[in-house]
Amino acid sequence: MSVTSTVIGYPYIGANREWKRTVEAYWKKTLTEERFEESMKALRLANIQKQIDAKVDIVTVGDFTYYDRVLDVAAMFGMVPKRYNWDGKEVDLDTYYSIARGNKESVSSEMTKWFNTNYHYIVPEYDRSSLRLYENNPLKAYLEAKEELGVSGKPTMIGPITFYKLTKELKKGDQPAYMSQLISLYTQVLKELVAEDVEWIQLEEPILATSISEKDMELAIMVYKQFSEIVPEAKILLQTYFESVDHYEAVIDLPVAGIGLDFVHGYQENLANLKKWGFPEEKVLVAGIINGRDIWCTPLEKQFDLLIELESLVGRGKLWIQPSCSLMHVPVTVNSESTLPEPLKNNLAFADEKLKELSILRNALCEGSHAYQEVFNHNKSSIDDLNNHPSRKLRNVHEAIAQVNEGDFNRTSSYEVRKAIQQKSLQLPLFPTTTIGSFPQTPEVKKARSQMRKGEISSEDYREFIKLEIKKWIDYQEKLGLDVLVHGEFERTDMVEYFGEKLDGFAFTENAWVVSYGSRCVKPPIIYGDVQWIMPMTVSETVYAQSLTKKPVKGMLTGPITILNWSFVRNDIPRKEVANQIALAIRKEVQFLEGEGIRIIQVDEPALREGLPLKINKQASYLEWAINAFKLATSQVADETQIHTHMCYCEFNDFIEPIRKLDADVISIETSRSHGEIIEAFKHYEYKNDIGLGVYDIHSPRIPQLNEMKAIIDDSLEVLSAQQCWINPDCGLKTRKTEETLAALERMIDTTKTFRERY
Ligand code: GLN
Numbered sequence: 143m144s145v146t147s148t149v150i151g152y153p154y155i156g157a158n159r160e161w162k163r164t165v166e167a168y169w170k171k172t173l174t175e176e177r178f179e180e181s182m183k184a185l186r187l188a189n190i191q192k193q194i195d196a197k198v199d200i201v202t203v204g205d206f207t208y209y210d211r212v213l214d215v216a217a218m219f220g221m222v223p224k225r226y227n228w229d230g231k232e233v234d235l236d237t238y239y240s241i242a243r244g245n246k247e248s249v250s251s252e253m254t255k256w257f258n259t260n261y262h263y264i265v266p267e268y269d270r271s272s273l274r275l276y277e278n279n280p281l282k283a284y285l286e287a288k289e290e291l292g293v294s295g296k297p298t299m300i301g302p303i304t305f306y307k308l309t310k311e312l313k314k315g316d317q318p319a320y321m322s323q324l325i326s327l328y329t330q331v332l333k334e335l336v337a338e339d340v341e342w343i344q345l346e347e348p349i350l351a352t353s354i355s356e357k358d359m360e361l362a363i364m365v366y367k368q369f370s371e372i373v374p375e376a377k378i379l380l381q382t383y384f385e386s387v388d389h390y391e392a393v394i395d396l397p398v399a400g401i402g403l404d405f406v407h408g409y410q411e412n413l414a415n416l417k418k419w420g421f422p423e424e425k426v427l428v429a430g431i432i433n434g435r436d437i438w439c440t441p442l443e444k445q446f447d448l449l450i451e452l453e454s455l456v457g458r459g460k461l462w463i464q465p466s467c468s469l470m471h472v473p474v475t476v477n478s479e480s481t482l483p484e485p486l487k488n489n490l491a492f493a494d495e496k497l498k499e500l501s502i503l504r505n506a507l508c509e510g511s512h513a514y515q516e517v518f519n520h521n522k523s524s525i526d527d528l529n530n531h532p533s534r535k536l537r538n539v540h541e542a543i544a545q546v547n548e549g550d551f552n553r554t555s556s557y558e559v560r561k562a563i564q565q566k567s568l569q570l571p572l573f574p575t576t577t578i579g580s581f582p583q584t585p586e587v588k589k590a591r592s593q594m595r596k597g598e599i600s601s602e603d604y605r606e607f608i609k610l611e612i613k614k615w616i617d618y619q620e621k622l623g624l625d626v627l628v629h630g631e632f633e634r635t636d637m638v639e640y641f642g643e644k645l646d647g648f649a650f651t652e653n654a655w656v657v658s659y660g661s662r663c664v665k666p667p668i669i670y671g672d673v674q675w676i677m678p679m680t681v682s683e684t685v686y687a688q689s690l691t692k693k694p695v696k697g698m699l700t701g702p703i704t705i706l707n708w709s710f711v712r713n714d715i716p717r718k719e720v721a722n723q724i725a726l727a728i729r730k731e732v733q734f735l736e737g738e739g740i741r742i743i744q745v746d747e748p749a750l751r752e753g754l755p756l757k758i759n760k761q762a763s764y765l766e767w768a769i770n771a772f773k774l775a776t777s778q779v780a781d782e783t784q785i786h787t788h789m790c791y792c793e794f795n796d797f798i799e800p801i802r803k804l805d806a807d808v809i810s811i812e813t814s815r816s817h818g819e820i821i822e823a824f825k826h827y828e829y830k831n832d833i834g835l836g837v838y839d840i841h842s843p844r845i846p847q848l849n850e851m852k853a854i855i856d857d858s859l860e861v862l863s864a865q866q867c868w869i870n871p872d873c874g875l876k877t878r879k880t881e882e883t884l885a886a887l888e889r890m891i892d893t894t895k896t897f898r899e900r901y
């Protein structure tokens with residue numbers, strides 16, 4: 143046998159989200175701790191069994207979690223923030239979950255995006271307590287799998303450099319002490335594993351696939367050198383994923399036994415480096431060859447050819463193969479889908495199907511490809527079927543795209559000219575108040591929708607119900623004295639799904655869930671065909687709302703980049719092209735709304751920043767096409783029409799220039815939780831367009847204090863002019879209760895009044 147297969151990780155949620163249900167039942171206390179542990183163990187073992195059944199040569203263990211794998215490392219080392227008044231004895235389940243979710247006394251740790259994925263991890267906090275090894279999770283996982291399933295797995299954990307770099311706000315003075323504690327903790331983990339005869343130990347270092355500095359690379363060299371000196375017997379498999387490694391020569395020189403490189407994302411750079419610099423003879427190369435980030439079948443023959451090339455470069459017997467990253471970023475199995483159209487269904491590969499592909503590639507390499515030619519041909523013809531499918535050849539769409547030119551990306555007049563014209567027609571007061579779009583999705587709203595879907599009420603009845611909600615909330619908004627009203631988005635479940643269901647080119651799965659954070663899962667739509675506008679999507683609700691009031695009602699749309707980034711996207715054409723197709727569809731809706739007399743239109747782009755490539759040198763081109771897609775959707779309106787956009791969770795330090803380029807008349811941003819940072823960012827910037835200050839945090843049920851909102855506005859006014867500021871909550875209000883919403887908005891408007899008096 144010349145090729146070994148392995149995986150970086152397998153999804154822990156289960157084909158029917160059993161994991162989520164188990165965890166949530168424990169939280170609700172409908173499951174005792176004992177029963178909970180039993181269920182988790184059963185799930186954990188079933189997942190390992192999947193790998194065994196799929197004939198993965200080296201099975202991975204320790205990829206399971208009770209909430210998040212970064213938090214797991216923190217918990218192993220007793221990194222419990224001081225605010226929990228933890229007794230230091232053991233990190234029990236309740237302590238673990240309170241870091242993740244907060245408890246009565248203390249807020250949770252922060253959560254943020256895991257590299258360029260839609261998964262969010264818990265940010266480790268180091269507050270200078272002395273750490274020790276409370277639990278050796280990789281060892282536990284190893285022993286359990288050995289005892290229960292008879293396999294000697296490869297335990298995995300997040301590696302020291304990645305963990306260190308993700309730790310929150312490390313102060314310069316604390317860095318050396320923290321790093322040296324981490325080194326001794328990791329070496330202890332390694333020692334204990336070696337003592338139990340564990341062969342391969344996987345350390346995941348995705349940070350090495352980002353643009354890290356020379357200094358950080360030196361740190362990695364120092365740390366891994368120490369491991370090799372202190373625990374020379376440990377056979378470390380250092381995994382990188384999500385991109386190519388910048389410091390290729392240094393990475394392959396690290397004193398470890400194997401190195402995982404991504405040959406899907408950033409494969410050109412990794413391959414070029416491999417050709418240029420070679421690969422050390424004494425190490426194994428683990429090639430990520432099957433896309434662990436998307437849901438599409440692998441072009442088997444193409445990847446087979448790449449593997450042959452890789453094998454010729456590193457030598458026979460030294461090449462291992464695996465999916466490009468943990469399979470936790472894809473759903474579990476296509477077998478749970480029964481309603482997808484044919485050419486699409488045959489072209490999907492979720493985690494289980496990817497394991498099958500892995501096994502085919504492995505066997506073809508071991509046995510020679512001749513026996514697999516038929517499999518390869520079949521795979522190729524099914525990919526061709528989808529590529530040649532009429533849904534990918536919509537003439538209208540291709541013609542429209544071909545006709546796009548420079549003029550389609552820009553408004554007719556400059557912002558200053560537009561602002562004057564809009565003010566004349568809208569007559570808004572200083573510090574106009576508005577909301578971000580959605581109002582509470584109450585149990586009644588959800589019930590009506592589910593009754594409509596089950597056919598228990600007719601769609602006319604449902605529409606009447608939605609109209610009543612709209613009317614109720616237009617009345618509330620008028621009473622509150624808001625200046626720009628919204629219809630409330632009651633008809634929408636989700637800001638992408640709602641539009642996807644009404645556009646050509648989208649498919650929806652029944653069970654294709656992936657974790658977004660903790661127990662929260664999302665089911666992204668699949669963009670498989672050309673995207674095309676077929677019918678008005680938001681016009682009737684918006685126009686109805688406008689008919690009820692003299693105040694302007696703002697139309698609410700989701701932007702092209704957010705629709706793109708929150709979907710699984712076809713891979714036969716560049717993402718940029720898909721973005722432009724969506725942009726043209728949204729543009730049509732914008733123009734429809736405008737034609738119906740809607741004077742303000744908001745196009746949300748909360749996911750603009752998350753599509754940013756990991757590598758600095760790839761960011762500019764993404765930003766250019768992403769910003770252009772937004773502009774393509776929003777520029778072809780009259781000067782009088784005011785375009786808004788909204789972004790939440792943004793880190794703004796390096797993002798003001800892209801925001802400026804969007805040239806939206808008004809952008810509402812999240813200022814409540816990160817206001818210091820935002821003010822700092824705007825300080826060095828001459829930003830002219832209007833900004834909606836998100837003056838309170840909608841994620842909490844608490845009614846904001848007058849003073850808190852005042853402070854945010856005061857601080858903002860140090861760097862922004864009064865003529866520029868709008869006042870609004872920091873995001874949509876769909877998750878809040880009606881009373882909370884009304885009380886909070888009333889305070890917000892009271893706060894605004896005090897500022898109007900002052901100016
Ligand atoms: N308009 C959307 C809403 O109000 C925006 C949601 C978002 O930014 N995530 O719900």
Ligand code: ZN
Nearest residue numbers: 789790873874
């Ligand atoms: Zn938001």
